[in-house]
Amino acid sequence: MIRFEKVTKRYPGPGRPALDQVTLDIDKGEFVYLVGTSGSGKSTALRLVLRELRPTTGRVHVAGKEINRMAGWKVPRLRRQIGTVFQDFRLLPNKTVTENVAFAQQVIGKSRREIGKVVPETLELVGLKDKGDRMPDELSGGEQQRVAIARAFVNRPMILIADEPTGNLDPATSAGIMNLLGDINQTGTTVVMATHDHGIVDQFTKRVIELDHGKVVRDEASGSYGFQH
Amino acid sequence: MQLRYVFTELRTGLRRNLSMHLAVILTLFVSLSLAGIGILVQREATVARDSLGDELKILVNLCTDDDPSHSPNCASGEVTADQQQRIEKEIADSDEVASSAFQSKQEGYDRAYEQAQRNNTQAAFEGPDPVVTVERWPAAYWVTLKTPERADGIISALEGLDGVSVIKDQRKALGQIFGIMTVLKYGSWIGAGFLLFAALLQVTNTIRLAALARRREIAIMRLVGASTLYIALPFLLEALVAAVVGVALAAGVLAAFQYWGVEKALSDHVQFLPWVDWGDYTQALIGLFPPGIVILGPALTLIPTLLLTRKYVKV
Numbered sequence A: 001m002i003r004f005e006k007v008t009k010r011y012p013g014p015g016r017p018a019l020d021q022v023t024l025d026i027d028k029g030e031f032v033y034l035v036g037t038s039g040s041g042k043s044t045a046l047r048l049v050l051r052e053l054r055p056t057t058g059r060v061h062v063a064g065k066e067i068n069r070m071a072g073w074k075v076p077r078l079r080r081q082i083g084t085v086f087q088d089f090r091l092l093p094n095k096t097v098t099e100n101v102a103f104a105q106q107v108i109g110k111s112r113r114e115i116g117k118v119v120p121e122t123l124e125l126v127g128l129k130d131k132g133d134r135m136p137d138e139l140s141g142g143e144q145q146r147v148a149i150a151r152a153f154v155n156r157p158m159i160l161i162a163d164e165p166t167g168n169l170d171p172a173t174s175a176g177i178m179n180l181l182g183d184i185n186q187t188g189t190t191v192v193m194a195t196h197d198h199g200i201v202d203q204f205t206k207r208v209i210e211l212d213h214g215k216v217v218r219d220e221a222s223g224s225y226g227f228q229h
Numbered sequence B: 001m002q003l004r005y006v007f008t009e010l011r012t013g014l015r016r017n018l019s020m021h022l023a024v025i026l027t028l029f030v031s032l033s034l035a036g037i038g039i040l041v042q043r044e045a046t047v048a049r050d051s052l053g054d055e056l057k058i059l060v061n062l063c064t065d066d067d068p069s070h071s072p073n074c075a076s077g078e079v080t081a082d083q084q085q086r087i088e089k090e091i092a093d094s095d096e097v098a099s100s101a102f103q104s105k106q107e108g109y110d111r112a113y114e115q116a117q118r119n120n121t122q123a124a125f126e127g128p129d130p131v132v133t134v135e136r137w138p139a140a141y142w143v144t145l146k147t148p149e150r151a152d153g154i155i156s157a158l159e160g161l162d163g164v165s166v167i168k169d170q171r172k173a174l175g176q177i178f179g180i181m182t183v184l185k186y187g188s189w190i191g192a193g194f195l196l197f198a199a200l201l202q203v204t205n206t207i208r209l210a211a212l213a214r215r216r217e218i219a220i221m222r223l224v225g226a227s228t229l230y231i232a233l234p235f236l237l238e239a240l241v242a243a244v245v246g247v248a249l250a251a252g253v254l255a256a257f258q259y260w261g262v263e264k265a266l267s268d269h270v271q272f273l274p275w276v277d278w279g280d281y282t283q284a285l286i287g288l289f290p291p292g293i294v295i296l297g298p299a300l301t302l303i304p305t306l307l308l309t310r311k312y313v314k315v
């Protein structure tokens, strides 16, 4: 589903590359943690998958397509197959929960009928069935993240990318989010999650890919966060 | 594509940046009005030239016996064949002259008689001892210039020739009118140019602000895979609305100018000139060269919007 072939990403300016000859392969339906110290290149790897960035050298394949060479006008189509969740939720503050989730469907031209059906379903899935009319600032952090996950999942993407989704949440709330991501993974969606949170990684055991200074230093099918932390 | 969202965005966008949009519209309105007046003046000059083209010719009267001009050129009385040959050569050799035609005494007399009859002033031509006779009517050359601006060479050459009585040069009066038109035309275009530039700057500022105000939405639209066109559409529509309002106001001002200024005032007072009509007005709106305001307005707002949104909305 996602394959990096000797991917190197160098940002403008001096210094070592953010990713250095990274090769990795993530299958359909997998749940993968991307771990590593701050600055090790996790976010960079995720942004390469989204084609927000292009590799300096090497190839990135997503869903069978070599996306580093994809024409610009095809990128929106690629992104419709990928849901994205961030540490800071990124909800629209002037829209209700329902509107926030529906937004992701409206702007890619889904019909009103489909939106009317799928949005409530998705809100129910994330456990916010009764909070559709709330504004984001009337929700707890965990609930806001659920809205963000609903928005990422509402178009039923093949891949869900989560960049430190529990970074702003307490352990109990984080566990709830992890269960939700687990449920989404169960539907066949490939989940790639960058995280610092070793409690989570050790508790919800999955495949772990560890980056260090832009290099893959560990790739365990069923790993822990690592001993150094 | 779900247009409801786009129109909602358009409405909030217009409201959010109302003062900016008003500034764009007003600047656009004034500059397009000026540009349109410039076009109308240019058309007026063309219309006047087209119809007064004959009168832009120079009439060179030749001497008659006892010539009324009392010019020293006519000291020898009726123009001689030699003198006429000399005059003809001078006209033919001049690089200011496009063509020339000889008008005999009889032709000139007939033409004048006809005109007099039409105006009911033929008395001088009739009676037992008429004032105007074929004998007294001068033969002449109609000299057509290459450009109405250049005739000094041929006029000064002919003025000194024996056999030339009077040179009737109507360019002087008309030249002043065309001069005024030229000043008006370029004046309004230069003014329009500055204001259009101001409008351009305002458009870019408006887009920058609008993109800033909508940056969260834009970031999410990009993330979930909205097409670039879809993201840019509210910006383009905002620009289009501003352009349409600006163009409509300018078109109204130009129509008022055409109706009250030209039809009701100028054409009554100044009857010897033909005036621009509604066809010329239409040209000022939708002409291609120079571009009419219906083309100019949207181009000035949409092109920078397209370029800038490509920058701000890039996937």
Ligand SMILES: Nc1ncnc2c1ncn2[C@@H]1O[C@H](COP(=O)(O)OP(=O)(O)OP(=O)(O)O)[C@@H](O)[C@H]1O
Binding pocket: A011, A012, A017, A018, A036, A037, A038, A039, A040, A041, A042, A043, A044, A045, A196
């Ligand atoms: N836009 C950018 N321009 C220049 N350098 C950047 C940019 N984004 C990231 N970097 C650099 O690339 C390296 C990897 O950054 P990246 O954000 O991928 O790390 P990360 O593993 O996500 O870190 P964190 O855990 O703090 O989020 C860092 O050294 C960072 O400074």
Ligand SMILES: [Mg+2]
Binding pocket: A042, A043, A044, A163
């Ligand atoms: Mg990061």
